[in-house]
Amino acid sequence: MDFRLKPHIYFNSYMDSADEWRQALASQFDEFKFSVGDDVDDPDSVDVALVWTLPDRGLERFVNLRAILSLGAGINQLDLERLPKHVPLARLVDASLTRTMVDYAKTAVYRYHRRFHLFERQSRERNWTYIPPTLTAGTSVGVLGLGEIGREISFALRREGFNVRGWSRSPKELDNVETYTGRYGLTSMVGRCAIVINVLPLTGETRHILCRELFAHFSNGTCLINMGRGMHLVEADLLDAIDMGKVDDATLDVASVEPLPDSHPFWNHPNILITPHVAGASNPMTAVANVAANIRKALAGERLSQQLDVDRGY
Numbered sequence: 001m002d003f004r005l006k007p008h009i010y011f012n013s014y015m016d017s018a019d020e021w022r023q024a025l026a027s028q029f030d031e032f033k034f035s036v037g038d039d040v041d042d043p044d045s046v047d048v049a050l051v052w053t054l055p056d057r058g059l060e061r062f063v064n065l066r067a068i069l070s071l072g073a074g075i076n077q078l079d080l081e082r083l084p085k086h087v088p089l090a091r092l093v094d095a096s097l098t099r100t101m102v103d104y105a106k107t108a109v110y111r112y113h114r115r116f117h118l119f120e121r122q123s124r125e126r127n128w129t130y131i132p133p134t135l136t137a138g139t140s141v142g143v144l145g146l147g148e149i150g151r152e153i154s155f156a157l158r159r160e161g162f163n164v165r166g167w168s169r170s171p172k173e174l175d176n177v178e179t180y181t182g183r184y185g186l187t188s189m190v191g192r193c194a195i196v197i198n199v200l201p202l203t204g205e206t207r208h209i210l211c212r213e214l215f216a217h218f219s220n221g222t223c224l225i226n227m228g229r230g231m232h233l234v235e236a237d238l239l240d241a242i243d244m245g246k247v248d249d250a251t252l253d254v255a256s257v258e259p260l261p262d263s264h265p266f267w268n269h270p271n272i273l274i275t276p277h278v279a280g281a282s283n284p285m286t287a288v289a290n291v292a293a294n295i296r297k298a299l300a301g302e303r304l305s306q307q308l309d310v311d312r313g314y
C-alpha cells in the first residue's frame with residue numbers, strides 16, 4: 001500500500017479561504033504541501049485537488065493526481081467535461097454545511113407557514129388584514145431529495161411538528177416521514193404539499209425537474225423553495241405557474257445564471273424572494289476530518305467516501 005504521509009494538496013476556490021483550509025489541514029497532517037491557484041512549482045507531485053471551481057488552466061498538468069475533492073456538496077460548479085476522467089471525484093459532506101441548509105429550510109418554511117410572505121405584501125399596501133395562525137401539524141411540506149441534506153431537513157421539520165413527505169430515487173424508510181419514489185410518487189406527493197423544497201443534486205434526470213408539467217400537479221397556492229441548483233428550475237414556467245395561481249410564492253437560493261442578471265424578471269417580483277446562493281456554508285474546521293479521510297484514501301488507492309457514481313450522476 002502506497003501511503004505517503006506528506007500529501008501535496010492543490011487548492012482553488014474564490015469562495016473559500018485558502019488560509020483557513022491550510023490551518024484546518026495542519027490539524028490532520030504533520031506534514032503536507034499546499035499549493036494555491038497558479039502558484040504550483042512542481043505540478044507532477046500534486047496528489048489531490050481540493051477545489052470549488054477549476055482553475056483556468058484546468059487540472060491536466062497534475063499528471064499524478066489521485067483524487068478531486070469538491071469544496072461543495074454538489075459537483076456541478078466544476079466543469080465536469082474538463083475533468084480528467086480517470087481521477088475519482090468526491091463531493092463534500094460537512095456538518096456545518098448541513099446545519100446551515102437545515103436552518104435555511106426551516107426559516108423559509110416558517111415564513112410561509114406563518115404567512116410572513118403575505119404580510120410582507122400586505123404591509124407594502126398598508127393593509128391590516130388578520131390571517132389566523134395555524135399549527136405546524138396542519139402544514140404539509142414535501143422534500144425533493146433525501147440525501148445527506150434532505151434527510152436532515154425532513155427530520156428537523158418533523159421535530160417542529162410539520163407533516164413531512166419526501167421523495168428520492170431509491171425507497172427510504174424514515175421515521176414519521178411519508179416517502180415516495182418514481183415519477184408517479186413525485187406527482188402524487190407534490191399535490192399533497194403546501195410547501196415543496198428542492199434539495200436534489202443536478203443530474204441529467206433532475207435538470208429542469210421544476211417545470212410546467214410538475215407544477216400542473218401542485219395544489220393551487222403551493223409555495224416553492226429551491227435550494228438545489230438553478231438549472232433544476234425552468235424559470236419561465238415558474239412565472240407562468242405564479243400567474244396561474246399554481247405557485248403562490250417562491251424562495252430561490254439558486255439561479256440558472258449567478259449572479260442573477262439585473263434585467264431578470266425575478267427581481268422585484270412580488271411573489272419571489274431571491275437569496276444569493278447562501279443557503280449552505282461549509283466550515284473548514286468541521287469539514288476537514290472528512291476531507292483528510294478522503295486524502296488518506298486517495299493516497300492508499302482506496303475508493304473515496306461520497307465518490308461520484310458516474311452512472312447515477314451524483
Ligand SMILES: NC(=O)c1ccc[n+]([C@@H]2O[C@H](COP(=O)([O-])OP(=O)(O)OC[C@H]3O[C@@H](n4cnc5c(N)ncnc54)[C@H](OP(=O)(O)O)[C@@H]3O)[C@@H](O)[C@H]2O)c1
Nearest residue numbers: 073074145146147148149168169170200201205228279280
Ligand atoms: N444552495 C446551497 O447553498 C447548497 C448547498 C449545498 C448543497 N446544495 C445542493 O443540494 C444537493 C443535495 O446535496 P446532498 O448532500 O443532500 O446530496 P446527496 O446526499 O447525494 O442526496 C441526493 C438525494 O437526491 C436523490 N436523488 C438524486 N437523483 C434523483 C432522482 N433522479 N430522482 C429522485 N431522487 C433523486 C437521492 O436519492 P437516493 O437517496 O435514492 O440516492 C438522494 O436522496 C447538492 O447536490 C447541491 O445541488 C445547495
